[in-house]
């Protein structure tokens with residue numbers, strides 16, 4: 001059968017991985033097609049992930065800052081929340097970015113097709129076009145960037161609009177009086193921060209024995225303390241078991257994660273429930289077997305350090321190739337896959353991928369964590385600078401933070417770092433660079449940091465490590 005579309009490169013999915021791959025491929029001169037199910041480019045991140053969540057978190061942070069301003073002698077009074085305006089603002093932010101992407105695709109002559117792609121052979125895709133009908137596309141190279149989806153716990157009544165995943169929660173249909181967040185990971189806690197900021201009474205249940213499993217426990221404490229002060233109830237080692245929906249609300253019963261023990265909370269009735277228990281990859285939804293591409297039982301697509309699947313001209317990137325499911329990992333992989341497909345002799349060389357929770361305070365970490373170092377028996381030194389000793393943190397009334405560096409005991413090279421506090425996500429970049437460059441703690445200590453800044457805390461940690469600073473005051 002003659003193909004409706006022929007191209008050198010086809011990219012499936014226009015999330016951060018896919019659009020980056022398509023743009024890079026076109027910039028290298030390959031004739032590129034980008035297939036996306038939805039009209040709006042940008043994938044989960046721009047439409048229903050990173051970007052709208054940060055727009056809403058900004059509003060929550062402003063409310064919080066205004067509430068605390070009374071301590072500095074400025075009283076803004078009770079905030080008046082205009083939900084329509086707030087949604088409009090969020091949509092404007094999203095629209096500005098997604099429209100920008102469409103413009104960039106046009107500029108580069110990337111052909112975008114709105115539809116759902118499935119493999120029919122190792123060099124062909126069938127696209128169910130959004131407007132109806134199907135098209136056959138024949139390609140030389142393919143990059144699969146179909147992303148992931150929120151895990152939907154099976155016993156929840158998903159046809160009830162009061163039961164939400166993160167996409168529903170970002171729509172902000174209302175500010176419910178009470179809300180349960182199932183899952184105390186980054187996404188759950190970011191949404192808890194938004195809704196609690198807007199005035200909901202939020203309860204968070206987490207199966208593990210700490211919030212944000214993956215981050216060191218000490219990092220999470222300042223956030224847990226602040227959430228508590230704000231009235232957010234947190235129950236650890238707690239599992240949502242039974243669910244019943246009726247006129248009163250969504251009633252959820254809980255079990256303890258430790259067998260035979262009573263849960264901290266036995267049941268509760270909530271106006272809305274957000275389930276944020278992780279995301280599952282979309283690898284198994286593409287008929288990849290028809291192209292001979294291996295997909296794991298969980299739907300991940302295994303790749304080499306050049307992002308190739310087991311079929312050499314087909315690549316895969318982003319959330320569907322594995323953890324961490326983060327936008328900046330996807331973009332990095334997208335660029336690499338396009339360059340390798342073009343013939344460049346490259347492979348994945350990044351040492352670390354940073355993680356940031358944009359909660360209040362923010363929590364950010366990169367490289368080896370203290371917990372990992374212990375588990376692996378690594379010989380490390382840990383230097384921690386409390387922001388209670390930072391002039392800038394004191395000045396802005398946010399002394400609960402701290403900065404931590406983890407370095408190899410023998411070489412003093414930085415191998416990890418973490419920050420909790422306002423703007424932690426921005427401050428983390430320096431530590432990532434230090435790790436990539438093989439910097440020693442002394443290198444950071446010798447670098448003059450502007451005073452008074454929060455970034456000084458990174459230099460202070462480095463100096464604590466070599467004994468230059470022993471008395472913080």
Ligand code: FAD
Nearest residue numbers: 013015017037043044045049050117147318319325326327
């Ligand atoms: P995706 O963004 O998932 O895009 C895949 C695209 O493929 C989708 O648009 C989908 O419609 C399309 N698609 C799938 N199958 C087909 C098909 N068969 N045919 C055509 N199109 C198809 N990450 C961060 O780094 N920072 C954050 O602050 C952050 N915040 C987040 C907040 C929330 C609420 C959520 C849910 C996620 C957040 N993430 C964040 C994660 C981030 O969104 C993902 O890691 C990122 O979007 C993954 O990019 P991707 O290119 O792999 O796929």
